[in-house]
Amino acid sequence: MRLARFALLGALVGALAAGPALAQEAEAPTPPAQKWSFSGLFGTFDLAAAQRGFQVYESVCSNCHSMRLLHYRDLAGIGLTPEQIKAVASHNTVPLGLNDQGEPITGPALPSSPFRSPFPNEKAARAANNGALPPDQSLMVNSLPGGPDFVYAVLTGYKEPPPGFNLQSGMNYNEYFPGHQIAMPQPLQADQVEYADGTKATIEQEAHDVVTFLTWAANPEMVQRKQIGVRVVLFLVLMTGLTYVVKRKVWSDVH
Amino acid sequence: MAGLNKSDMKNPVINWIDTRMPVFTLMQREYGTFPTPKNFNYFWNFGALAMIALMIMIATGIFLAMNYVPNTGLAFDSVQRIMRDVNYGWLLRYVHQNGASMFFIVVYIHIFRGLYYGSYKYPRELLWIIGVLLLLIMMATAFMGYVLPWGQMSYWGATVITNLFSAIPLVGESIVTWLWGGFSVDNPTLNRFFSLHYLLPFVLVGVVFLHIAALHITGSNNPLGIDVKGPQDTVPFHPYYTIKDSVGTCVFLLIFAILVFFFPNFLGDPNNFLPANPLQTPADIVPEWYFLPFYAILRSVPDKLGGVVMMFGSIAVLFVLPWLDTSPVRSARFRPIYRQLIFLLVISVIALGFVGAHKPEGIWVVIGRVATTYYFLHFLVILPILGKLERPRPLPESISRPVIGPGGSGGGPLPGRAPAKPMEKP
């Protein structure tokens, strides 16, 4: 009787879980899973990759995409020294409030400044991009259902449209983007950046690096979180065992 | 000296306080020596766990509020500032965010425990009703809390749920405008939701106190569902149940920690990483998982008002459950048919959960309607009839003598009709 009940429950859960898989097949192929330094319970960010990714962001993405939740000082999280951060910041011109005449002024960014935004506001961004708004990248990896794998797949998924595909003007064909039409032209090209550490800048390498950087940007607390988590879980496993033993002892005289 | 308490406390300071205000005597009576049925299983942990979850939510919530800004222009960024710049802010936020889920898991299991072992029956009807009230307050708190980060799902969840009230004939639109404090979900709405989200947990604490007060009048139910016959059936609450609740607490915290530290966004919606945009609705609006069954009931009814009525009815029906279930036997262990049907109810609620997560198309509509129908059928039709038809198994003599002889007249003493025998009080 009990077995039958669980079998019924299991079958039901199985059927319900299978539903969405069938429904999604019609849209875009599932992005293939990539190997990421940050995945898994003990995964940490590959800092060299994240720094290369920041280089890609600076020279490519940041021409259209803002990252308004990040500050230059945050780059300490991917291993930049205070001097490097100061240098990186000072290469960027950002608004610095008002001068004594009350006019808005700009100047080199400080470590405490937020990342430079390519456009002063949303309207300006849309006007410069055929009406499309390049989304802010601070939390992009978290806000897209496929996460890092999806972003990587889109960055490397530009192709010639198949014959007969009705591509709207101003749109680009992408294998992995839902509906296969994306307003962003192919952003990454081979050798678009020259990596200081000599890594060969293929499209795949650039995509991999920039996704590592973006994942860090969206989850800067991740490494500390996992480190504390391992300790907390070990402690609680120990406490659970200890409490259970004491419970057995306390209850041993109750019949 | 009339009115002074004669305290038994050994510590002189505690004794001094206790003589003037017998809080220690009270604690000793209600949580120290309190006679508790000795046959609880681990399902009886979940009341204590709910209490712990509530305390965790209040503690993290107070500290989050120190950095949160309830303003449509700043709310999203202030939450991100908590995540990025405030020391351990990410920890407080993830504990609070996942704590809501843990709280609901615990409370739903606690409710299942009550349903399975008939804890809502005489003499615990009021205890049960207070519990359903707690569920309602908790749902309101959770809903308003979800609006505060001001992400896309926060905004659109608030819009959809507040719009439910527009289904009320004649005054619906005015009520919605009143709830919003404007003509759409906007800054006034966010401000009042923050205010109420801060207030309601303390209301919850007060009602929890009533819940416990009522519990300590009737005493706890137990897995056999029969009344305590005497001291041989009970153990003092401390240390027996303090330590047993501690085991459950450790396991609860362990699961909670795994969620917070390794999968903090597993139960969240990716859309809430986008700031609220009143001009663009996300592709599907999905509530948090703990509301999905109710959301599914709402959508299973093709009529707007009907759906809203059914959704609120699904909780309202719980208020009158003590009078819908006509069986005098509490525990499902001795009710062979009810024991099957309660699992059918659980399955339909889980099915409704899955239905709520999907677009109302194709098979999901059918499953949703079948499950909704069973949910109401179970409470409104099956339970009243079943109590008359079902032949309960023989009940044990007492908790300390659970072994029962075969046969008998198929009844045994029926606890529901037996006069209540409260715990002996000094």
Added chain:
Amino acid sequence: MAESSASATVAQHGQPDIVSKRDFLKLTLGAGAAIGVCAIAWPFIDSMNPSRDVLALSSVEVDLTPITEGMGITVVWRGKPIFVRHLTTKEYDEAANTPLNQLIEPIPAADRVKPNHHQWIILIGICTHLGCIPLGNKPTDPRGEWGGWFCPCHGSQYDTVGRVRHGPAPLNLWLPPYAFESDTKIKIG
């Protein structure tokens, strides 16, 4: 009473060695719980310390080139007004020549400025009496009898290097931590 009989049963059945073992376990458990509670308390406490964005603004750089002799400017550092004033030689000498026994808090003028930069006085612009902001940084402000600063709240007066000369303020104006990065640039904090 239910509890008395139950505890009596416990007392009869409990063997001494079992009891001591249980006590040791309970002690360990209690210690573990105490460690756990302390570990949980820390994130709450630390969350009230200055956050990273606040700390990032804890130092400011000030360019001194636009400040001509006799002029003073006010900059904000950690939410407090900082007076940066370019003293004339006469102003500094007056302060330096004041005998220490005439001062309420006797500190030599040379200790109030940085060596080789004695024409620059940098002060926290908060009266040591009750926290008002003294006047005197702008040339048009009243500067009091000693040519420094004058607090409008209760009439305290400071000299040109911010030493209190007239009460009720008990102490000289405080100096912020700062350093000259170059002859024309200081970093406060």
